[in-house]
Amino acid sequence: MRIITFITQKGGAGKTTLALNCAVLAGQKKAALILDLDPQASAEGWYQDREAEAPRLVKVGSWQLPEALSNAKAAGFDYVLIDTPGRDEPSTTAAIRAADFCIVPCRPTPVDLKATLPTAEAIKRLAKPAAFVLTQTPPRGGRITEAEMGLGMLGIVCPVRIVARTAYQDAHGAGLGVAEFEPGGKAAAEIAQLWHWIVRKMEKVTHEQETNVA
Numbered sequence: 001m002r003i004i005t006f007i008t009q010k011g012g013a014g015k016t017t018l019a020l021n022c023a024v025l026a027g028q029k030k031a032a033l034i035l036d037l038d039p040q041a042s043a044e045g046w047y048q049d050r051e052a053e054a055p056r057l058v059k060v061g062s063w064q065l066p067e068a069l070s071n072a073k074a075a076g077f078d079y080v081l082i083d084t085p086g087r088d089e090p091s092t093t094a095a096i097r098a099a100d101f102c103i104v105p106c107r108p109t110p111v112d113l114k115a116t117l118p119t120a121e122a123i124k125r126l127a128k129p130a131a132f133v134l135t136q137t138p139p140r141g142g143r144i145t146e147a148e149m150g151l152g153m154l155g156i157v158c159p160v161r162i163v164a165r166t167a168y169q170d171a172h173g174a175g176l177g178v179a180e181f182e183p184g185g186k187a188a189a190e191i192a193q194l195w196h197w198i199v200r201k202m203e204k205v206t207h208e209q210e211t212n213v214a
């Protein structure tokens with residue numbers, strides 16, 4: 001079982017959107033579970049609107065995280081995707097600690113880049129593999145390159161960028177992932193690239209860690 005935590009202190013960066021959309025893809029081929037750690041429960045709200053069986057979602061408080069993860073393992077889930085609140089809370093530290101890999105979404109603005117620092121530091125302190133993902137970007141332009149350079153000084157930047165597209169908002173409103181809402185669309189294509197990149201990177205890093213320990 002692999003655990004991926006979507007985390008940043010910055011509100012509205014795209015944690016929930018990435019977690020749900022990646023989980024929908026993961027759930028097409030494997031057993032995927034979303035753990036909603038956010039008291040605002042926007043992931044749970046989305047789940048209530050869904051009819052599909054997969055992915056599964058459970059809302060948990062931070063104190064329930066260890067138990068929820070051991071239950072997920074016993075139930076045979078392949079992937080657990082943790083959606084976290086946009087504030088620094090005990091639950092966010094617990095979610096980083098539990099992760100095999102952390103995804104830190106960030107919009108390409110100076111304010112967002114700055115607000116990412118405490119999260120990047122927390123991840124570093126806990127020595128967790130992580131990557132930044134640029135979200136809600138314009139389709140192209142210097143702003144993206146500048147943000148990539150800035151984040152690149154802090155760690156790995158995912159080469160897949162998530163563009164600002166209404167499909168993300170409309171799919172969320174319908175209780176769907178973009179892969180279901182608009183299967184041939186651009187959002188579906190970039191989320192598929194993102195998920196494949198995350199899985200490949202996570203497996204590589206995990207393998208390296210296991211080899212080092214051995």
Ligand SMILES: Nc1ncnc2c1ncn2[C@@H]1O[C@H](COP(=O)(O)OP(=O)(O)OP(=O)(O)O)[C@@H](O)[C@H]1O
Pocket residue numbers: 010011012013014015016017018038042084085086087135136137162163164165166168169172
């Ligand atoms: N790529 C995108 N294109 C368009 N809208 C987006 C995109 N990503 C996210 N949004 C919208 O931006 C808003 C914030 O996104 P989201 O809820 O995923 O952020 P969050 O980091 O989970 O926020 P919070 O910190 O409040 O939990 C939502 O309304 C969402 O639909």
Ligand SMILES: [Mg+2]
Pocket residue numbers: 015016017038042083084085086
């Ligand atoms: Mg959220």
